[in-house]
Amino acid sequence: MSERRDPIDSLPPLRTVIAHHGLDARKSLGQHFLLDLNLTFRIARAAGNLGKGTVIEVGPGPGGLTRALLGAGAARVIAIERDPRCIEALAELRDAAGGRLEIIAADAREIDIATLGDAPRRIVANLPYNVATPLLIDWLTKAEAFAGMTLMFQREVADRITAHAGEPAYGRLSVIANWRCRTAKLLNLPARAFTPAPKVASAVIALIPYANPPFPADQAALEAVTAAAFGQRRKMLRGALKSLKTDPLALLKAADIDPTARAETVDIAGFAALARAYAMANPDAIP
Numbered sequence: 001m002s003e004r005r006d007p008i009d010s011l012p013p014l015r016t017v018i019a020h021h022g023l024d025a026r027k028s029l030g031q032h033f034l035l036d037l038n039l040t041f042r043i044a045r046a047a048g049n050l051g052k053g054t055v056i057e058v059g060p061g062p063g064g065l066t067r068a069l070l071g072a073g074a075a076r077v078i079a080i081e082r083d084p085r086c087i088e089a090l091a092e093l094r095d096a097a098g099g100r101l102e103i104i105a106a107d108a109r110e111i112d113i114a115t116l117g118d119a120p121r122r123i124v125a126n127l128p129y130n131v132a133t134p135l136l137i138d139w140l141t142k143a144e145a146f147a148g149m150t151l152m153f154q155r156e157v158a159d160r161i162t163a164h165a166g167e168p169a170y171g172r173l174s175v176i177a178n179w180r181c182r183t184a185k186l187l188n189l190p191a192r193a194f195t196p197a198p199k200v201a202s203a204v205i206a207l208i209p210y211a212n213p214p215f216p217a218d219q220a221a222l223e224a225v226t227a228a229a230f231g232q233r234r235k236m237l238r239g240a241l242k243s244l245k246t247d248p249l250a251l252l253k254a255a256d257i258d259p260t261a262r263a264e265t266v267d268i269a270g271f272a273a274l275a276r277a278y279a280m281a282n283p284d285a286i287p
Contacts, residue, residue: 006071007096007097007098008067008070008071008093008096008097010096011067011092011093011096012092014033014035014062014063014064014067015035017062017063017089017092018033018062018089018195020089021062021085021086021088021089022085023061023062023085023086023089032126032129032194032195032196032197032198033061033062033064033194033195034064034065034126034152034189034193034194034195035062035064035194035195036064036193037064037067037068039187039189039193040064040065040067040068041068041071041072042187043065043068043124043126043150043152043186043187043204044065044068044069044071044072044074044124045072046150046186046187046204046206047069047072047122047124047148047150048122048147048148048150050069050072050073050074050075050122051073051074051075052075052120053075053076053117053118053119053120053121053122053147054075054076054077054078054116054117054118054119054120054121054122055069055074055076055077055078055121055122055123055124056077056078056080056113056116056117056121056122056123056124056125057069057077057078057079057080057123057124057125058079058080058108058113058123058125058127058128058135059080059081059082059108059125059126059127059128060079060080060081060086060090061081061083061086061126062086062089062090063079063086063089063090063093065124065125065126066079066090066093066101067093069124070093070097070100070101074100075100076100076101076102076117076118077097077100077101077102078102078103078104078116078117079101079102079103079104080104080106080108080111080113081103081104081105081106082105082106082107082108084105087103087105090103091103104116108131108135109131109134109135109138112142113139114139114142114145114146115145119145119147120146120147121145121146121147122146122147122148122149122150123139123146123148123149123150123151124149124150124151125150125151125152126152127151127152127153129153129154129198132151132153132154132157133153133157133173136149136151136161136173136177137173137176140176140177140180140181140219141219143180143181143207143209143210144209144211146209147208147209148206148207148208148209149181149206149207149208149209150186150204150205150206150207151204151205151207152189152202152203152204152205153202153203153205154198154200154201154202154203155188155200155201155202155203156169156200157173158185158202158203158204158205159185159203160173160174161173161174161177161183161205161207162174162177162178162183162184162185162205164178164267165264165265165266165267165268166264166265167264170264171230171233171263171264172223172226172227172229172230175222175226175268175271176219176222176223176226177207178268179213179215179217179222179268179271179272180209180210180213180219181207181208181209181210182206182207182208182210183205183206183207183208184205184206185203185204185205186203186204186205186206187203187204188201188202188203189201189202189203189204213272215268215269215272215273216272216276217271217272217273217275217276217279218275218276218279218286220286221275221276221278221279221282221286222271222272222275224244224275224278224285225241225244225251225271225274225275225278226263226271228240228241228243228244229241229263229266229271229274230263230264231243233262233263233264234262235262236259236260236261236262237252237257237258237259237260237261237262237263237266238252238259238260240262240263244278244282246278246281246282247281250277250281251274251277251278251281252274254273254277254280254281255270255273255274255276255277256270256273257270257273257274
């Protein structure tokens with residue numbers, strides 16, 4: 001008796017889908033399609049156990065990663081796509097997925113994805129380059145809603161997210177991401193892996209949220225102090241923090257940070273302490 005074939009395996013190749021639906025990647029939407037099935041399955045497997053809860057994918061395009069997520073056993077995938085052409089192309093995949101795929105026609109920036117589907121929720125996405133960082137910042141404000149995030153960025157952005165104090169790429173995004181999550185780079189991808197090939201390489205990173213950040217702080221306060229510190233990163237902190245309109249020396253003393261230090265040398269614990277000092281000194285400035 002022959003095994004029953006998965007209907008998804010009978011779908012046309014992705015290049016055929018792209019040609020049929022006229023899916024030329026659009027720069028205005030930050031689109032670069034990943035069609036290599038070996039790579040998409042590696043990303044899907046790296047996301048962990050997908051057999052329970054909900055996988056949320058942003059910007060599925062023609063559905064290359066979506067197919068891999070379903071093939072890796074995802075119990076439910078919710079794909080958010082704003083391009084009408086891609087939504088039409090994904091309809092065949094939805095029909096073949098046996099009720100496991102839901103497509104939402106929307107801009108992910110306008111949706112609270114922390115409320116979608118059932119827990120545990122995981123975000124797995126090849127993010128559109130032009131909105132990747134603002135999306136991540138928003139998701140970090142509600143990180144406790146997610147079991148994990150497996151996300152693709154431009155390699156330069158991925159380097160910033162995973163950097164540690166003292167490293168050249170270390171900056172504001174590094175602090176906020178690593179304060180809220182454990183981060184790790186999983187996979188580097190050359191530009192030629194995409195259609196069309198972008199001008200930059202990409203990387204996949206994992207972000208696993210902490211149940212509680214190891215260094216207590218208010219995120220709004222943390223964003224404020226890191227914006228000031230890294231906004232003038234060549235200055236000593238006693239000068240860079242003047243934009244906060246609060247005595248920088250008092251803040252630095254309260255946080256036990258050397259006033260002559262520069263932002264790139266201060267670790268997550270130090271910035272969390274600085275954020276606590278700032279919030280205490282400016283209770284009305286923190287929403």
